[in-house]
Amino acid sequence: MIDCHYLEPTSVSEACTLLAEHGDGAKVVAGGQSMAILLRNGLSQPSHLISIQHVTGLEDINASNEGVTIGAKVTLNRLSGIGETHPTLRALDDVVSDVADQQIRNFATLGGAICEAHPASDITVALSALHATVKLAGANGERTVPICDFVTGAFATAAGPGELLTEVVVPSFDLASAAAAHRRFALRAGDYPVVGVGAFVSLDGSGNCEDVRVVIGNCSGAPAHAQEAEARLRGNSIVGNNGALAEAGELAAAHVSPADDPMAPSEYKIDLVSVLTREALEEAIARATA
Amino acid sequence: MAVVGTSTKRIDGIEKVTGTAEFTTDIVLPRMIHAKLKRSPYAHAKILGIDTSKAEQMPGVRAVITAADLPDVRLGVLTLDEHLLAHDKTRLVGEPVAAVAADTPEIARAACEQIEVQYEELPPLFDPEEAIRLDPPVVLHEEYEEYEKLLEIADMDERPPNLWQAYRIRHGDMDAAFKKAEDEGGHVIENRYATGYVHTACMEPHGAVAQWSSDGSLTLWAGGQSPYIARDGLAKALDLSPSKVRVIVPFVGGAFGGKLTVKEGAIAAALARKARRPVKIILTRAEDLSATAARTPFIFDIKDAVTKDGILIGRKVTSILWGGGYSGEGILKPIFSTHLYPGSYRLAALWVDSYGVYTNRVSGGALRGYGCAESAWAVETQMDIIARKCDIDAVELRINNLLTEGERTAITMPAHAFSAHECLTKCADAIEWGTPSESLESPWYRGKGIALGNKYSFAPTASSTELKVHEDASCELRTSAVDLGQGAYTILTQIVADEFGIEIDQVKLVTPDTAITPFDHVAGSSRQTFHTGNATRMACDDAKSQIRTLAAPKLEADPDDLDVSGGRIFVKGSPEQSIEVEDLFVVEMLAGKRPADVEVIGKATWEVTASPHDPNTGQGEEPMAYMGHGAQAAEVEVNVETGQVRIRKFVSAIDVGKAMNPQGVEMQNYGGGCMGIGIALHEDMCFDANGEMTNASLMDYKIPSIVEMPLNEYMESIIVEVPHQHGPYGAKGAGEIVVVPTSPAIGNAIYDAIGVRIWDQPLTPEKVLKAWKEKKASGNGSG
Numbered sequence A: 001m002i003d004c005h006y007l008e009p010t011s012v013s014e015a016c017t018l019l020a021e022h023g024d025g026a027k028v029v030a031g032g033q034s035m036a037i038l039l040r041n042g043l044s045q046p047s048h049l050i051s052i053q054h055v056t057g058l059e060d061i062n063a064s065n066e067g068v069t070i071g072a073k074v075t076l077n078r079l080s081g082i083g084e085t086h087p088t089l090r091a092l093d094d095v096v097s098d099v100a101d102q103q104i105r106n107f108a109t110l111g112g113a114i115c116e117a118h119p120a121s122d123i124t125v126a127l128s129a130l131h132a133t134v135k136l137a138g139a140n141g142e143r144t145v146p147i148c149d150f151v152t153g154a155f156a157t158a159a160g161p162g163e164l165l166t167e168v169v170v171p172s173f174d175l176a177s178a179a180a181a182h183r184r185f186a187l188r189a190g191d192y193p194v195v196g197v198g199a200f201v202s203l204d205g206s207g208n209c210e211d212v213r214v215v216i217g218n219c220s221g222a223p224a225h226a227q228e229a230e231a232r233l234r235g236n237s238i239v240g241n242n243g244a245l246a247e248a249g250e251l252a253a254a255h256v257s258p259a260d261d262p263m264a265p266s267e268y269k270i271d272l273v274s275v276l277t278r279e280a281l282e283e284a285i286a287r288a289t290a
Numbered sequence B: 001m002a003v004v005g006t007s008t009k010r011i012d013g014i015e016k017v018t019g020t021a022e023f024t025t026d027i028v029l030p031r032m033i034h035a036k037l038k039r040s041p042y043a044h045a046k047i048l049g050i051d052t053s054k055a056e057q058m059p060g061v062r063a064v065i066t067a068a069d070l071p072d073v074r075l076g077v078l079t080l081d082e083h084l085l086a087h088d089k090t091r092l093v094g095e096p097v098a099a100v101a102a103d104t105p106e107i108a109r110a111a112c113e114q115i116e117v118q119y120e121e122l123p124p125l126f127d128p129e130e131a132i133r134l135d136p137p138v139v140l141h142e143e144y145e146e147y148e149k150l151l152e153i154a155d156m157d158e159r160p161p162n163l164w165q166a167y168r169i170r171h172g173d174m175d176a177a178f179k180k181a182e183d184e185g186g187h188v189i190e191n192r193y194a195t196g197y198v199h200t201a202c203m204e205p206h207g208a209v210a211q212w213s214s215d216g217s218l219t220l221w222a223g224g225q226s227p228y229i230a231r232d233g234l235a236k237a238l239d240l241s242p243s244k245v246r247v248i249v250p251f252v253g254g255a256f257g258g259k260l261t262v263k264e265g266a267i268a269a270a271l272a273r274k275a276r277r278p279v280k281i282i283l284t285r286a287e288d289l290s291a292t293a294a295r296t297p298f299i300f301d302i303k304d305a306v307t308k309d310g311i312l313i314g315r316k317v318t319s320i321l322w323g324g325g326y327s328g329e330g331i332l333k334p335i336f337s338t339h340l341y342p343g344s345y346r347l348a349a350l351w352v353d354s355y356g357v358y359t360n361r362v363s364g365g366a367l368r369g370y371g372c373a374e375s376a377w378a379v380e381t382q383m384d385i386i387a388r389k390c391d392i393d394a395v396e397l398r399i400n401n402l403l404t405e406g407e408r409t410a411i412t413m414p415a416h417a418f419s420a421h422e423c424l425t426k427c428a429d430a431i432e433w434g435t436p437s438e439s440l441e442s443p444w445y446r447g448k449g450i451a452l453g454n455k456y457s458f459a460p461t462a463s464s465t466e467l468k469v470h471e472d473a474s475c476e477l478r479t480s481a482v483d484l485g486q487g488a489y490t491i492l493t494q495i496v497a498d499e500f501g502i503e504i505d506q507v508k509l510v511t512p513d514t515a516i517t518p519f520d521h522v523a524g525s526s527r528q529t530f531h532t533g534n535a536t537r538m539a540c541d542d543a544k545s546q547i548r549t550l551a552a553p554k555l556e557a558d559p560d561d562l563d564v565s566g567g568r569i570f571v572k573g574s575p576e577q578s579i580e581v582e583d584l585f586v587v588e589m590l591a592g593k594r595p596a597d598v599e600v601i602g603k604a605t606w607e608v609t610a611s612p613h614d615p616n617t618g619q620g621e622e623p624m625a626y627m628g629h630g631a632q633a634a635e636v637e638v639n640v641e642t643g644q645v646r647i648r649k650f651v652s653a654i655d656v657g658k659a660m661n662p663q664g665v666e667m668q669n670y671g672g673g674c675m676g677i678g679i680a681l682h683e684d685m686c687f688d689a690n691g692e693m694t695n696a697s698l699m700d701y702k703i704p705s706i707v708e709m710p711l712n713e714y715m716e717s718i719i720v721e722v723p724h725q726h727g728p729y730g731a732k733g734a735g736e737i738v739v740v741p742t743s744p745a746i747g748n749a750i751y752d753a754i755g756v757r758i759w760d761q762p763l764t765p766e767k768v769l770k771a772w773k774e775k776k777a778s779g780n781g782s783g
C-alpha cells in the first residue's frame, strides 16, 4: 500500500497550483500505467499524487494548418489508426499499437508516455522524428518546448516544478514529398523495444534528400539523433539508393554506445540500430514517394 | 456410457472461470497477521550477528524470528543441508535470514528493513566447473561430511568438496565402441551443450497460512504439490510429530515442480507460534522469481560412436548440474536426467557420469521434465548432427536406432509400451517431413526440425484413496492428489463415474487435507493419472465389493454374481433382479439414514516398489514406474538480420497409453508446447556479478505471450495410445513429456533454416544473430 495524499483537480490551473503548492513531493498521475510500477518499486515516493483524471480540456485532437495538436490525456488506444485521419501522424501510428497491451493502452495517455521518459520509449522516438513540440502549463503561464529538449535523459524531463504537460503539437509537412516511419524490435509482444528507430525524410524536386531525421531509442538515456547518418543522406540521392540507406544504418550503428541489458547485450543493440535505421528510412521514403 | 476416454467438462472449470475458486491468498482468518522475510543481499557471507531490537519495537510488529528461535535442524529432500533461516552463513542472494510477522504486510516489510545483520562477505563461487574441482577456490559447505544423507552417491576416490551428487551408468565396452567407429569408417562425434536458468514462474506465487491450536497442533494452508511431503517437512523443521501437523491444499495456481516443499510455510508457522496468531505469507513476484528454486543449468559433454551407416554403438556422457547454495529438490536430478539416455535408443555401450555441485546461486529445483528436458536438448541435437554427418534423414536415423518392445535397455529394464516409433512417424507426417520448407524473401529463412523424447515416472511410490458411497448412490473420493491445473480432479472424477456407472455430477471430491485424505506421494513426475488413478479404481472395487456383500442377502444371490452400476445392484445376466443402492440404507430414529451394516468406504493403496538404483552402474530391473514417449516437430522462420525466430508450425505427438480425457491431453500438448517454446527461445534468469538476479519481474523475465505462439491452425496435438500393462485403463501420464523434445526440435529447425547451431539455451535472437555472423565470417556452417 502506498501512503500518500491523492488529489483530484478539475482544471489545468488548479492542477498547476496544487503541484506548485506541494513542491517536490507532488507527482502527476494520468493513466497510472507507469506510475503504478514506479510506486510499487519504490522509485517514486510522492507525498501527493495529483490525478489529472478529472482535468478537462486535455482530450482533444485538432488539426490546423500548422499541425495536429493532441491533448495530453488522449489515450494510446485512441491514437491507434490515427495515421488514417491525420496522415502526418503515421509514424506515431506505427508505434501505438505495439505499446504494452490493449488493457494498458486503454488507460495509458500520450502525456504520460512522454513524461515517463523511459529510455526505450517508442512514442518519444516517433515524436522526435516528427519534430513535435510539447506545451507545458505552469503557475507562471505556458511555454513550448521541442520534444528533443523536453526529454533530457533516462526518466528525466525538462518539466519544471509545478509544470503540467498539456498538449503535443506535430507540425505539418508536405505529404507529397515527405514522410516519417518508425521501426522497432522487441523480444516479446508487449515489451519495451530493445531498439527503436524513427526516421523522417523530405525530398526535393529531383528526389534528393532535402531533410532527414533519424532518431534512435534505447541506446542512450534520451532518444538521440544519428547525426552522422543524417549527414550521409542530406542532399544526396536516396530514392532507390539502398546502398546509401545501408550506409546510413551502419553509420548510425557506429555512433551509438548502448549499455548492456540483461537479455540484450550492447553489441546486439548496435546490430539492430543498423537494421532498423535502414528499415525506417526505407519505409519513410516509400511513403514519401507513394 | 463410458466416461473415461471422453472429454468431459473440467470439474474445477466453473469455479476458476467465475473467480470463486479459493487459493491460498484468499484465505483470511480471524486475528491473522502477515509475514515478510529478511533476505541476504550477499551470495556468500558469514553471519556475525543479527540485531532485531529495532524491528521488535515497531508498532504493529507481533513477532520476529531468526535461526536462534528455531530448532537447530538441517532440512532437505535427501541431503539435509539447509536451515529454514540462515544459520552461520548465507549461501545465496535472497536466502532468508530473519522473518517478521506484523499487523500488515507493509509494517512487516518496514520492520525487516530495521533488522540489522552483520555480515562478513566471503568470496562467492558461481562457476560449476570450478566448483567441481578437487581443490575449488571456495567451499560452500565445510560440514558436508556431517550432514545426514538419505541416498548413496557413486563411489569416488575423493569427493570434490562442493559435490553433492554423483551417479553413473556403466553398460558395454565404451573403448571398443569408439575404436570400432574409428576403424570401420564410422564417426566419433563430440559436443558440449548447456541449458539455461529457467523458473516455473507460476501465476500464483508461493505462499501459506499457518494457524496453531491450543493443543499445540498446526494447520497449514498452502498451494503445494504434496500435502504429505509438506507435512513431514513442517514436522521436521518445527520439531513436531507429523500427526500434529495438518496440511490443507486449496486450489493451486500452477506449480510445475516449483512447489514441492513449503519452506516459507514453515517460517510462517514458526512466526505464528511465537505471535500466537495465524500468519499469512505470500511472496512477491520478485521474491518468487529470484529466491525460490529454479531449473538450474546443466552442462553436457556427449561423445558418440556411430557406424558409417548411422547406427549408434556407444554414447558417453558427462554432465554437471549447476546447483545452487543447497541441494534442495534438485538432489535427484543428476540421477533422473540420465534415464533419458537408455529410454529411446539401442546402445551397445552407454557410459554416463553425472554430477551435481553447489554454487552460490539459487538452489536447483524441479521443473516439468526434471532433468530429461535438459538431457534431451543435448541428445536430440546430437542425433540431428549425426544424421547430417551420415547423410541420413533425421527421422530414419532415429528409427534405425530405436529399441523394440520388450528389448532390454542399456540400464537392464526392458522397454515396455514402446511407442517412440509411432510418435515419431505421426509427428513427421504432420509436419510434412521430407518436403523442404518454402523459401522466403530475404532476410527470412524457413526450416524444419524434429526431436524425440521420453520421460520416466519415478519409483518407489504409492498412492492411497478412499471412496465413500452415499445413500443417494453418489460417491465421494478422498484423495491427497493435487490438481495443479493439469486436470487431476477431473480425471479422478471420471474414473469414479466410470467404475460406478454414474454421472460425473454424482461424484464429489474431498481434496487434499492430511486430517482427512489418505497418503498420496506427490503431484509430480507425471504420476497422478497412473498411480492415483490405479488407487482410485482399486478403492472403487473395494467399495463395490462391500456393496455386493451387503446386497447379497437381499437379492438372495452370491456376492460374486452381483454387479453395481448406475446406483443399482443387480444379478449379472438378469438386470431385472435388482435393488437400489439406497435400499442398503436404513432409517435411524432422529438420525437420517445410515448403512444397514457399516459405512461403505472403499480403501486402497497402489504401490510400485522399484529395484534400487545402483549409483555405480545405473543398472536395475525396474528403476522407475513407467516410461512415456513423445515426439515434437517445429517449422521455424529465422530473420538473419535481427536473429528473431518465429515458430510457424508446431506439432506435438505424445503417447498417453489411454487418453482418459482427450481434451485434457490436448491441453497438455498445447500448454506444454508453449512452455517448451518459452524455455527454448525466451526464458532466462540473468544474474549480476554478485549473484543477484537482474530480471526478477514478469516484464523482464521473458515468458512468451500468445503472440509468440504459432497460430491456432499451425499448432497440432497428436494423441498416441499404446497401453501400459500397469496403467489404469492402460494410461500413462502426459504432464512432462510435452516439454521434453521441444528445445531440440526448435534448435534443429533453426539449423535447417540457416545452418547454425546454438549450443546453449535459450536460443535468443542475439545468439542466433551472432552465430549467423560467425558463420558468414568463416564462410561455412558450424554444426
Ligand SMILES: Cc1cc2nc3c(=O)[nH]c(=O)nc-3n(C[C@H](O)[C@H](O)[C@H](O)COP(=O)(O)OP(=O)(O)OC[C@H]3O[C@@H](n4cnc5c(N)ncnc54)[C@H](O)[C@@H]3O)c2cc1C
Pocket: A027, A028, A029, A030, A031, A032, A033, A034, A035, A036, A052, A072, A076, A098, A099, A100, A101, A104, A107, A108, A109, A110, A111, A112, A113, A114, A115, A116, A120, A121, A122, A123, A124, A159, A163, A164, A165, A166, A190, A191, A192, A193, B699
Ligand atoms: C507493460 C508495459 C509495456 C510498455 N511498453 C512500452 C513500449 O513498448 N513503448 C513505449 O513507448 N511505451 C511503453 N510503455 C509505457 C507506456 O506508454 C506508458 O506506461 C504510458 O503511456 C504512461 O501513461 P499514463 O497515462 O499511464 O502515465 P502515468 O503512469 O500516469 O504517468 C507516467 C509519468 O508521467 C508523469 N505524467 C503523466 N502525465 C503527465 C502530464 N500531463 N504532465 C506531466 N507529467 C505527467 C507522471 O508523473 C509519471 O511520472 C509500456 C508500459 C507498460 C506498463
